[in-house]
Amino acid sequence: MPLMPTLRMTGILAAIALVTGAGPAGAQTAAEIDAALKAAYAKYKDLKEGKNADYIPALARVDPAIFGIALVTVDGKVYTVGDISSEVSIQSVSKVFTMARVMEEQGADAILGTIGADATGMRFNSIVAVEMAEKQLGGPEMNPLVNPGAIAATSMVRGSSRDEIWKSILGYYSDFAGRPLSVDKEVFKSESATNQRNKAIGALMYAYGYIKSDPERATDIYTEQCSVAVSARDLAIMAGTLAAGGRNPVTGRRVLKGELVPRVLAVMATAGLYDDSGKWLFRTGLPAKSGVGGGLIAVSPGRFGIAVVSPPLDEAGNSVRAQKAIADISDALGGNPYAPAMR
Structure with a gap:
């Protein structure tokens, strides 16, 4: 990995932090992050909206009660709540x-x-x-x-x-x-x-x-x-790797060249949630990607990656609980990269 692209990505993340008022990982305390996850889980764990995808028979048989949330900061801290051991297929x-x-x-x-x-x-x-x-x-x-x-x-x-x-x-x-x-x-x-x-x-x-x-x-x-099987924790680490500029924050391994990360995030921002991609970006500002298996990942660049697994989907094919939980958590933690700092 050449030095200059790494420095360039570091500069991009620093610029994002400067504009938003959000520092790198650690802008919130561990207690604040944990509280945000627990609040979203408690709020939506009994939500019954949506239904499993059924055009693939195996997906229709997945337990719709599965609901797990995981967040990984760019310095490698992992926060979880709910069912993070159950695996679903990664799909899209x-x-x-x-x-x-x-x-x-x-x-x-x-x-x-x-x-x-x-x-x-x-x-x-x-x-x-x-x-x-x-x-x-x-x-x-x-x-x-x-x-x-x-x-x-x-x-x-x-x-x-x-x-x-x-x-x-x-x-x-x-x-x-x-x-x-x-x-x-x-x-x-x-x-x-x-x-x-x-x-x-x-x-x-x-x-x-x-x-x-x-x-x-x-x-x-x-x-x-x-058909690859993943848990909420797996997906959050994958999202966290993108948030950290292509370096896996848990293993420390460089997975994707830093200069390519903004390109990946750009496509996620414009097309990540099927027909509702624009609505999602308008609501959260987060590059994201959903799958009909019930997984949803989102990236706050330079801050954290977050994932939710919950199989029931809306009409567009996106997990209902995942969208609501991630939006609430991002709002609580100031994750929207477009939001200016309030001084």
């Missing part, structure tokens, strides 16, 4: 880290030039969006956080075989989480049996040249990456 949260993997291997322009970084304005699994992107002048109008762009991003991960590509992806996720992750085989089997639409998307992306070869393999690997 995985898209962030595959995108990061491609950027790490090939640079940010590989994503921008091949897939794009614009919100499509359509459903995350829209086929029409692919057709419209093909007709755009001046470059693609997609992003790696919707299914067509995500399958294309998976196809871009380097490796001489399926096994080598998969080991690269799973190992990268594990580096972000700070522990070896594994696949929920029941979810993978269930999702593989019901992913005909994604297979069609992969074939169409291949037909238009976004995927260069073997779209079936790309779709299969994408399905497997969505």
Whole structure:
């Protein structure tokens, strides 16, 4: 890792702190952080809104009562409340880290030039969006956080075989989480049996040249990456790694080049919560990513990463309790990077 990008990222985080009045980790005391988590948990633990995703049968069978919150500061302190031992499938949260993997291997322009970084304005699994992107002048109008762009991003991960590509992806996720992750085989089997639409998307992306070869393999690997099992704590450490400029704050390991972190966060900010991405950014200012397994991560740059696992979703496919809990906790801790300091 060259010195200058590290210094550049440090300067970015310092600038954010200067504008917002928020210092690096430790702007709040441990007691204040713990209180914010406990208050949100108590407020929403009995909330019954939303329902599990059911278009993948295995997801419909996940316990809807699971509710865990974790927050990781950039200096490596971990705060948790609720159920942080239960694991759910990572689903679309995985898209962030595959995108990061491609950027790490090939640079940010590989994503921008091949897939794009614009919100499509359509459903995350829209086929029409692919057709419209093909007709755009001046470059693609997609992003790696919707299914067509995500399958294309998976196809871009380097490796001489399926096994080598998969080991690269799973190992990268594990580096972000700070522990070896594994696949929920029941979810993978269930999702593989019901992913005909994604297979069609992969074939169409291949037909238009976004995927260069073997779209079936790309779709299969994408399905497997969505089936990786994670807890709220795992997701919070992954988010905390982004908050800390690409260095895992728990293990101390550099996972992503610092200069790439703002690119990753930018795509999360514009397309992280499906159709409600704009509403979420308006409400919280936090780059975030949800998954239909019930996980949601959010990043306060230079401050903390936070994650909630709660399977019941709203109509847009985002965890109901997770959105409410993260918004409350961020408000309590001054996490919004756009909020000016009140003096």
